[in-house]
Amino acid sequence: MAAPQIVMQAKGLVKRYGHVTALEGADFELRAGEILAVIGDNGAGKSTLIKALSGAIVPDEGEILLDGQPVHFKSPIDARRAGIETVYQELAVAPAMTIAENLFLGREIRKPGWRGRWLRMLDKKRMAEESNRHMQDLKIGIRSMSVPVESLSGGQRQGVAVARSAAFARHVVIMDEPTAALGVKEGNMVLELIRRVRDRGLPVVLISHNMPHVFEIADRIHVARLGKRAAVLNPKKISMSDTVAVMTGAMRPEDIPPECLAH
Amino acid sequence: MAITTATPHAGNRTMESLKHKLPPIGVLGPFFALLAACVFFAAQTDTFLTGGNLSLVLQQVMVVGVIAIGQTLIILTAGIDLSCGMVMALGGIVMSKFAVELGLPVPVAIVCGIGVTTLFGLANGLLVTRVGLPPFIVTLGTLNIAFAITQLYSHSQTVSDLPDAMTWLGTTFGIGSTQVAFGTVLMLLLYGIVWFALKETARGRHVYAVGNNKEATRLTGIPTQRVLLGVYVLAGAFYGLASLLSVSRTGVGDPNAGQTENLDAITAVVLGGTSLFGGRGSVLGSLVGALIVGVFRNGLTLMGVSSVYQILVTGILVILAVAADQLSHRKER
Numbered sequence: 123m124a125a126p127q128i129v130m131q132a133k134g135l136v137k138r139y140g141h142v143t144a145l146e147g148a149d150f151e152l153r154a155g156e157i158l159a160v161i162g163d164n165g166a167g168k169s170t171l172i173k174a175l176s177g178a179i180v181p182d183e184g185e186i187l188l189d190g191q192p193v194h195f196k197s198p199i200d201a202r203r204a205g206i207e208t209v210y211q212e213l214a215v216a217p218a219m220t221i222a223e224n225l226f227l228g229r230e231i232r233k234p235g236w237r238g239r240w241l242r243m244l245d246k247k248r249m250a251e252e253s254n255r256h257m258q259d260l261k262i263g264i265r266s267m268s269v270p271v272e273s274l275s276g277g278q279r280q281g282v283a284v285a286r287s288a289a290f291a292r293h294v295v296i297m298d299e300p301t302a303a304l305g306v307k308e309g310n311m312v313l314e315l316i317r318r319v320r321d322r323g324l325p326v327v328l329i330s331h332n333m334p335h336v337f338e339i340a341d342r343i344h345v346a347r348l349g350k351r352a353a354v355l356n357p358k359k360i361s362m363s364d365t366v367a368v369m370t371g372a373m374r375p376e377d378i379p380p381e382c383l384a385h
Numbered sequence: 386m387a388i389t390t391a392t393p394h395a396g397n398r399t400m401e402s403l404k405h406k407l408p409p410i411g412v413l414g415p416f417f418a419l420l421a422a423c424v425f426f427a428a429q430t431d432t433f434l435t436g437g438n439l440s441l442v443l444q445q446v447m448v449v450g451v452i453a454i455g456q457t458l459i460i461l462t463a464g465i466d467l468s469c470g471m472v473m474a475l476g477g478i479v480m481s482k483f484a485v486e487l488g489l490p491v492p493v494a495i496v497c498g499i500g501v502t503t504l505f506g507l508a509n510g511l512l513v514t515r516v517g518l519p520p521f522i523v524t525l526g527t528l529n530i531a532f533a534i535t536q537l538y539s540h541s542q543t544v545s546d547l548p549d550a551m552t553w554l555g556t557t558f559g560i561g562s563t564q565v566a567f568g569t570v571l572m573l574l575l576y577g578i579v580w581f582a583l584k585e586t587a588r589g590r591h592v593y594a595v596g597n598n599k600e601a602t603r604l605t606g607i608p609t610q611r612v613l614l615g616v617y618v619l620a621g622a623f624y625g626l627a628s629l630l631s632v633s634r635t636g637v638g639d640p641n642a643g644q645t646e647n648l649d650a651i652t653a654v655v656l657g658g659t660s661l662f663g664g665r666g667s668v669l670g671s672l673v674g675a676l677i678v679g680v681f682r683n684g685l686t687l688m689g690v691s692s693v694y695q696i697l698v699t700g701i702l703v704i705l706a707v708a709a710d711q712l713s714h715r716k717e718r
Contacts, residue, residue, distance in 0.1 A: 199606040214604060216597035218665045219590070227594055228605035230587040242586045 127154040128190075129325050130175065130206075130294055135184035137170050144170040145181065146349030152294065157316065157326045159336040159357075162346030163369055169298075171346060172329055176208045176296050177201030188293060205292030209283045211299035217272035221264065222246070222253040224271050225286045256289040257281075260318050277308025281315060288319045295319055296327045301335060313339050333362050342384040345369050356384040414709075415657050415673040422677055426684030433687055436563040443565070444555075444634060446679035447572045448473070451627040452650040453657075453671040454579050455506075455620030460654050461583075462596045462616055463663025464513065464520035468505065469624055470647025471531035474640060476502040476628030478535050481544040481638025484551055491550040499625030505531060506621015510614040528647070535640050544638030555633035568630045575626070579668045592616060596663025645696075649678050652703040660710050678702070 132150035136143070145167045152158050162168035173179040175186065177195030185192050188204055195201045198208065215224050226249045232238035233245045250267040257264055262281040264274065271279055280300055287295045297316060301309035309332075317339055320326050330336050336343060336357070343355040345368050353368055353375045360382035367373035427434040452469050459466045480498025483489045489497070505527060512523040554568035583589035591612050594602040603609045631642050657674030659666025678699060685695050 198604050202606055208604075210604075214598065214601035216594045216601060216664065218597050219593060223590060223594075227590075227602065228607045230590065232587070241581075242588070244585055244587060244590070 126156075128152070129154050129188070130327075131187040131190075132171070132175065133185050133187075135171065135174055135181045135186075137167075137174065137179060137181045143349055145174070145184075147184070148346070148349060149351045150175065150344065151354075152325050152327060153342075154325055155320065155323060156341040157320050157328055157339050158342050158344055159328045159330060159340035160344045160346060161330065161333075161336060161365070161369055166346040166369070167349040168329065168346040170349075172296060172298060172327070175201075175294075175327070176206060176298075202290075206294045206296065207287035207291035208296040208298065209280070209287050209300050211302050215271045215279055215282060218270050220268045220270055221257070221274075221282055222250045222267040224282055225249070225253045225256060225267075225289065229290065252289075253285075256285045259322070260285050260288060260315055262315070275308065276304050277311045280304060280308070280312050284312065284315045284319065288322065288324060291324055293325075294327065295324050296329075298329045299331065300328070301330065301332060309335065333366065337362055337365075347371060353378055354384045356382055415670050415677065418656070419673050419677050419680065422680045422684065426680065426687065430684065430687040433684055436561075438683065438687070440557075440563050440565060440569075442676070442679045442683045443569045444557075445683060446675050447566065447568045448627050448631045448634065449646050449649045449653055449678060450572045450672060450675040451575060451623055451630055452646055453653040453675050454575055454668060455623035455627075456650045456654045457657075457659055457666065457668045457671045458579070458592060458616045458623075459520070459620050460651075460659050460661060461592050461663060461666060462613055463599075463661075464613075464616075465524065465651070465661070466509065466520065466617075466620060467524040467647070467651075468509065468528040468531055469524075469620070469650050470643030470645075471528050471535065472502050472505045472621065472643075473624045473627045473631060473646060474643035475505070475531045475535045475538075476625045477632045477642055478539045478544065478638045478640055480628060481547055481551065481632055482539065484548055485544055485546060485638075491548050495551070495629055498628050499622060502625035502628060503618060503621040506618045506624070507614075509621070510617025513617065514610040514614050539638070539640040541640055543640065545636075547632065547636060547638070551629075552633045552636050554630055555636065566634075568633055571626070571630070575623070576668060576672050583668055588612070588615075593664050596665075598664075648703070649675075649699065652699055652706070653678050655703055655706040655710065658710075661707060662710070674706075 128151055130150070130152040132148065135145045135148045137145040148167055148171050150171060160168055160172065170179065174181045177198045177200050180196060187193070193204055195204070216227065231245045231249050233243045237243040238245065253267040260281070262278070262285060264278060271282055274282070284300070300316070301312050304312060313335060316326055316328060328336070328340065340357050343357055343365065345352045345355060345365070347369065355365055355368065364373060364382070368375065368378060432438055452473055456466055456469055476498040479501045480494045483497050484491055484494035509523055509527055512518050513520050554571060555566060557564035557566045583592060591602070591607050594607065595609050595612050599609055632638055635642070653674035654671045655661060655674070656677050657666065657670030657672070659670055681698055681702070682695050685698065
């Protein structure tokens, strides 16, 4: 079997904040078609790593490669332009605006012909149709694209955010604690959505504190510890308690049974 | 497992689609309030419901109406502009003095006046976006600055003997027996344009998005600071057009103009259902709100109520409208 294609990679990332070193030579590797969970204790450098990958911070040292090409993101907008979409924990939507408007915010489609060119009129019908299609693709059953997002439940709102990222991401979808603000049932719905996004061919980076969620859907688990990557684990082989032990440092990386490491 | 709402019933669906076709209650509420006010004053006085009086209301409303357009744009972004009336007064003094004392051609003088108000909008916008100051404080400052400059430049003297071309918008034409001012037509035209731009163009929707969730909007790649700055500059230009309407209506450059308009414009926007929290509302609501304020002032005058009580009523109206806004959004907060 050929080695799986690497979509996104980071080598030796360093980020210092004054005397504190948040990243101390962290590596990262995301393969095509996988869900990679990123876990780590508070202060392990997990969120700094994700911020570097999504363009929210600029690392002091190290390099980030996208499809083998070095990239330098100065803002989340740069990362978006490169085809990396991020879904945030805090339900980043415009509540009073409709589903279709939220999906196409910043990427609106204008009407063809003079009405689009001279009057700059939006093609609301087409945006509603395409929104509907994107939502159907992920089997998010919301009837009307013209209802304001605030009338949806928390899970459905997160569904809108996931559909937006899946619709426009060309390379990677990063999900930062997408289920943290949700109840059990809605959290499970969002997990199912994440699986569908992967099945459509987009690799997903999932940051989560929720171990059962991580074990339910991750293909590989990246454990961040002390500003570095401690190990990449195989959730099918390692137990949840051993994973937590690696995360907290109770189990040293060299003591992990080789079959538990992901290859 | 899919995220599915309850299975839709056929009847449910027709109701749903009907609900989307009708204007939302936020637009209808102010409209009914306007109707109620009209019915009340028609019952109380014999003169309210005459063509002549209604046309007068429209003329009285045009200055506040045009200021309220700029104010609506700013409030939609969750800001506020306390300087609107004073900036308008300064624009009126500049254009009338430039025409009368400097002898500039009327169009040039008008452009200079609008230029000054637009610069004030730019200053407000830069202080809000670049320096990051709260709009309330910034515009409280520019309110006083604009007032002081107006008094200093005009020596607190009214500028009279304006050329006819400058007051043309105050002249009227007849539709049947009713006289309509050209300024009223200009106001309605401006409302039409802004309503279209806010509803049908991407930039218009971005104004709402910034008011809704600025950080989420920024992360989608929309230049939120530029949207905000544009809104303040545009509002300044609308205040300039309002200066021209004010000068046209009164026939003089008045350094004490804009004192009632300042709060009336904010009242009009809030009465029109635009939320002070930003991101919700309609510019057409502000037109209805301006008409409510105008009808109250006119009706109370016809009833012989002194102007101090009119100010009292406006104060109560704005508090009621803000309370309604607060209550209707408490759930989401």
